[in-house]
Amino acid sequence: MTLLRRYRLRSIFFAAVVALGITIFWLAPAADAAELCGRADTINIADKRYVVMNNVWGARTLQCLTVAGDGRFEVAHSEHAKSTGSAAAYPTIYQGCHWGNCTVGSGLPIQVGKLRSARSSWAVSTEGVPGRWNATYDLWFHTDANAHRSPDGAELMVWLDRAGGAEPGGVLVARDVVLAGTTWDVYHADWHWSYVAYVRTSPTAEVRDLDLAVFTRDAVGRGYLERRWYLSGVEAGFEIWQGGSGLAARSFQVDVNL
Template sequence: MQLLTLSLFSALFAGAFASETITGQWTCVDAGDYQLCQNLWGEDNGTGSQNATLVSADGDTISWSTTYTWSEGQYDVKSYSNVNQLDASGMTLGEITSAPTTWNWEYESISSDTVADVSYDIWIGTSASDPGTSTSTFEVMIWVSTEGGAGPLGSEIASDISVGGYSWNLYEGFNTYWQTVSFVTNQGNINDFSSDLKDYFNYLIDNYNMTNSMYLQSVEAGTEPFVGTATLLTNSYTVTVNT
């Protein structure tokens, strides 16, 4: 009976992960289908600290929080604490039939001077390689929140467009290797986001120079703080790429 009880307990909780807090510039922790990373890539542009906590992960659902305090460099992003879906890469956009995602999040606390966004960061390129490299052609961002006047790279190229069930302003900017296209909410914070990423790919294929032969390299979701103090809690997040 004891062995049976232990086996049942193990089966029930085989996919669950215990809470864990990470610190450090590049620290990551794997949790089921996801990887949670600190990613303090711009910390030299200011003064402060940050940590990320894996709250829980079970199957295709993950919960985490990010706590930060940043000052100086008001116009510089300090980090992108995020989760990466480990299976959402390697397929062409034409092979993707749907990519449903949900994201329920909230600020547990936020200072009045905080400048930050809450966003997806999706990498698309000419080969199925690592994101943010010379093979990356597009960085597609979906901003479900903007605080304190935070704005994306580049300039606005379209306004009040309807994609994936929401209204956006579209921005375009260029980096060394890739083009950054940002869908920025114009309807306030979207705390309970539910959409299909395939709709955003289709929009860019129909209206810009994205093609079905390009590869999905990564799907990430997190926050970019510029300055301020906040704790951002994701109650639940899911993303699945179907082919």
């Protein structure tokens, strides 16, 4: 992924956000919205407690997001048409650091071995959206506490839903692994970093109080992640190969605890 630095803002009203520690609660949507159409466009939400980014990193085709003042976003327009290879884009909201662009007050990075929990609730709208895409968490890990650079440790994905034949990278290494009260297929690859993806066998558009630390512990046990490394960012969004117009993030919350 590319470093995302700039954002374009059309008149936006920031809704009140209540934050305790690094937990984020989304309130009522703002009356106006920002539009992000540049490949690297980002917008800071709630004094940069988190960031929404357009993140068209794997293609040159147009994509536009509308972003409410509380951070809810929708893929308003997509011209992506990739059938193979890497995704065209990953529009997302994140907390922590993404290629050196860090949010404020997140408490990240946190050493994996000291991570007690990383509980998240996330709701998306995907029904009837055409194309090839997924709805996924993307967790990034650095080998040390310096997160103001590209990740060099691991990438851990948690796929909740997918369409159009979307598949993770790497190879399938385990089926029907029971984690967080349901089953997942596990994929792994060794790239410039260690890649592991957990694909939910029963797709869902919403999770509540999902402990992402459960997946980090499983990845440590499989040898794909090291306890001495640092969780540096928690992202939630949509990998898009084709189509994707209408995909929307309706709410998001994450609470990382030592």
